[in-house]
Amino acid sequence: xxxxxxxxxxxxxxxxxxxxxxxxxxxxxxxxxxxxxxxxxxxxxxxxxxxxxxxxxxxxxxxxxxxxxxxxxxxxxxxxxxxxxxxxxxxxxxxxxxxxxxxxxxxxxxxxxxxxxxxxxxxxxxxxxxxxxxxxxxxxxxxxxxxxxxxxxxxxxxxxxxxxxxxxxxxxxxxxxxxxxxxxxxxxxxxxxxxxxxxxxxxxxxxxxxxxxxxxxxxxxxxxxxxxxxxxxxxxxxxxxxxxxxxxxxxxxxxxxxxxxxxxxxxxxxxxxxxxxxxxxxxxxxxxxxxxxxxxxxxxxxxxxxxxxxxxxxxxxxxxxxxxxxxxxxxxxxxxxxx
Numbered sequence: 083x084x085x086x087x088x089x090x091x092x093x094x095x096x097x098x099x100x101x102x103x104x105x106x107x108x109x110x111x112x113x114x115x116x117x118x119x120x121x122x123x124x125x126x127x128x129x130x131x132x133x134x135x136x137x138x139x140x141x142x143x144x145x146x147x148x149x150x151x152x153x154x155x156x157x158x159x160x161x162x163x164x165x166x167x168x169x170x171x172x173x174x175x176x177x178x179x180x181x182x183x184x185x186x187x188x189x190x191x192x193x194x195x196x197x198x199x200x201x202x203x204x205x206x207x208x209x210x211x212x213x214x215x216x217x218x219x220x221x222x223x224x225x226x227x228x229x230x231x232x233x234x235x236x237x238x239x240x241x242x243x244x245x246x247x248x249x250x251x252x253x254x255x256x257x258x259x260x261x262x263x264x265x266x267x268x269x270x271x272x273x274x275x276x277x278x279x280x281x282x283x284x285x286x287x288x289x290x291x292x293x294x295x296x297x298x299x300x301x302x303x304x305x306x307x308x309x310x311x312x313x314x315x316x317x318x319x320x321x322x323x324x325x326x327x328x329x330x331x332x333x334x335x336x337x338x339x340x341x342x343x344x345x346x347x348x349x350x351x352x353x354x355x356x357x358x359x360x361x362x363x364x365x366x367x368x369x370x371x372x373x374x375x376x377x378x379x380x381x382x383x384x385x386x387x388x389x390x391x392x393x394x395x396x397x398x399x400x401x402x403x404x405x406x407x408x409x410x411x412x413x414x415x416x417x418x419x420x421x
Contacts, residue, residue, distance in 0.1 A: 164380025
């Protein structure tokens with residue numbers, strides 16, 4: 083059976099084709115009762131709009147491309163969930179693609195999305211960052227970054243307030259009485275690592291605690307890297323009594339290294355992570371960490387992108403505050419007599 087068309091709806095309602103099109107789009111040019119009557123007729127006849135035909139008229143596909151490092155990352159999964167929720171609420175579909183954390187691939191994926199005529203692009207944990215600025219004129223499509231990892235500011239982005247959150251996490255360890263606090267960072271030089279390290283340094287400086295380069299060790303943001311970086315810290319003549327980790331994944335590796343050395347958290351070494359991934363609560367002991375509002379950040383990025391798609395102004399940079407979640411992996415340092 084032939085699917086009903088706008089022409090059929092117009093004939094049944096006794097109006098023009100353009101009036102039906104406006105009614106189906108809820109145009110403010112029509113009276114509410116007219117819109118309701120036409121939409122009721124369309125529903126009764128089983129009319130469904132063609133996305134392809136609609137895109138030819140509006141020059142929009144009502145699709146958003148999202149570039150992620152990997153869908154296996156639990157951080158990414160929640161950000162994408164927030165993006166999808168907001169996109170779906172506004173009638174948009176989401177296409178997802180992996181960059182595998184490779185800068186060249188990230189750019190190619192973004193260009194591929196543009197060629198497929200998505201209305202906008204969101205990139206999580208971008209490895210190219212400000213390089214998108216010259217691309218905007220050629221792609222002619224709005225782009226929003228979430229947790230840009232490249233030094234330098236991009237036009238539109240949503241980021242965690244890394245500096246403030248890391249400062250607060252380090253202050254927590256200082257308030258517990260720790261003075262020999264290590265920073266277990268990420269060796270790839272990402273903006274987030276630079277800002278978190280700066281927050282760590284600021285907390286030490288404000289407390290009058292000398293910064294010791296020997297207490298800085300770098301992993302790769304994954305458990306394996308955190309494990310190796312923590313092993314180096316444990317070989318020091320005087321190991322740290324507390325460690326602030328770049329992220330929760332690094333903290334998981336650090337926790338394993340501490341246990342293999344015959345030490346316990348937090349009795350011998352206090353440990354703090356960053357992200358508050360779901361595994362943080364189920365560690366043994368449960369991990370003190372900085373919570374990133376991942377779903378909220380995804381929603382904010384989608385809201386900014388939708389404003390840009392509609393030609394409206396939008397905030398250029400939003401920094402979302404983190405929240406220090408206190409669990410059982412931090413405690414006051416042991417006295418020398420009890421060691």
